[in-house]
Amino acid sequence: MIIDAYAAGIVLYKPDLDRLKDSLNAITPQVKFVYCFNNGLGDNPGAINTVLHTYSNVIVIGDGQNIGIASALNALVQRAHDDGMTWILTLDQDSVVSEDTIASLAKLTSEDKVAIICPQIEDERRKNEPISHDFPPIEDIDDCITSGSFMNIDKTLSVGGFDSRLFIDLVDDEICHRIKLSGYRIIRNNSVILNHECGILAPSKYEHFWLKMGMLMHSDILQRLSHKREVNPMRLYYVTRNMVYLNRKYRKNSNPMWSTKRLIRNSISSILRGKNKIVLIKNIIIGIRDGKTMNIEY
Structure with a gap:
């Protein structure tokens, strides 16, 4: 199910080609646009650009200069706003969503004062942190990682977007903290699982x-x-x-x-x-x- 007002955004920095294909194959059928910010494509930019341009709804912005994750995310959110989008799913370049991720997260967009809807995160390498099936179906939380965050664009912009001074690291912590201070909610749909690798x-x-x-x-x-x-x-x-x-x-x-x-x-x-x-x-x-x-x- 594609909703005309929903988009996804991915910041690219020396992406693994095969993993990027998997990510795009999973998300492109679910949203109107997938915005990819070019923060530097690494040693094989030609092959990566070829892949990006095989999808009719992938839009590449950025000139390859690494402006940092926060500034790149701000550019993605602003472009989505300019194109009339209302919600954007921010993803890391190696995150692969399930086929019903957008539809499942979007069920909660009418919740009062919600700014971010997120899934449970599963890193299969961290065997000490298995997915919990004891959580309630939906719960308010204090923070979440950027990858898998389905963000209300107007509310994100109203709090000032991401703090561009951070460049990288704690970018997600900071905006979550500011969203909560602004009186908005972050909620997690525990029925949605995102496979994501946190760290090396x-x-x-x-x-x-x-x-x-x-x-x-x-x-x-x-x-x-x-x-x-x-x-x-x-x-x-x-x-x-x-x-x-x-x-x-x-x-x-x-x-x-x-x-x-x-x-x-x-x-x-x-x-x-x-x-x-x-x-x-x-x-x-x-x-x-x-x-x-x-x-x-x-």
């Missing part, structure tokens, strides 16, 4: 041992040891910087997602897991310094 992960050597021990001890921390997460020094810089920035921006409306305690915990965890610890420590220090001096965007 690999199973640990003793995956099954840690899963079993975590279940026996009722410990999420032990279960998390079942997989290893790769620490990217550049991403650690942005996470650190953005946590400090958001702590300053929302000093009167603090949020535990970017509290000083979480910043310390994330820094220690990243240093312990990462390979080049000196580089990681330097990036944390620089991130803290830069986060303290960024101009705040309201």
Whole structure:
């Protein structure tokens, strides 16, 4: 079912060609337009452009300059608004929706004051975080990731869109926080599942041992040891910087997602897991310094 006022938006940055095909094959039949923002197509732009232009309802915007995820998302939302769309499903380039995702999420668009409708997220690699079947069919939540967020375009624009200063990381946390502060709702349709890979992960050597021990001890921390997460020094810089920035921006409306305690915990965890610890420590220090001096965007 295609609704004329519904769109999807994908930010492209060095996408995997096959996964992008899967994503487009899944979403293009469900919406009027799929807007793809070119933040840089990588080493094979010709092949990717060929794929993008095989779909009659895919519209490519952006010139290949990486302007950051937040600014790219703002461009997608604004283009959808200009084309008369009312709701947009934001997706990561490697997220593949089910065939009834839009129809299922759209059933809740008439809910009072709803700004975002989202699905449950399933990362099949994170065996310690299985999909829950105990949740109510529909529930109000505080935050959700960008991928799979079915966003009301007018309400998104009314709160100022995404904070372009963040560039990458915590972009979704920040807009969810601002949406809630503005009196709007974020609701999750728990019957809809989105297959999405969160971060670069690999199973640990003793995956099954840690899963079993975590279940026996009722410990999420032990279960998390079942997989290893790769620490990217550049991403650690942005996470650190953005946590400090958001702590300053929302000093009167603090949020535990970017509290000083979480910043310390994330820094220690990243240093312990990462390979080049000196580089990681330097990036944390620089991130803290830069986060303290960024101009705040309201």
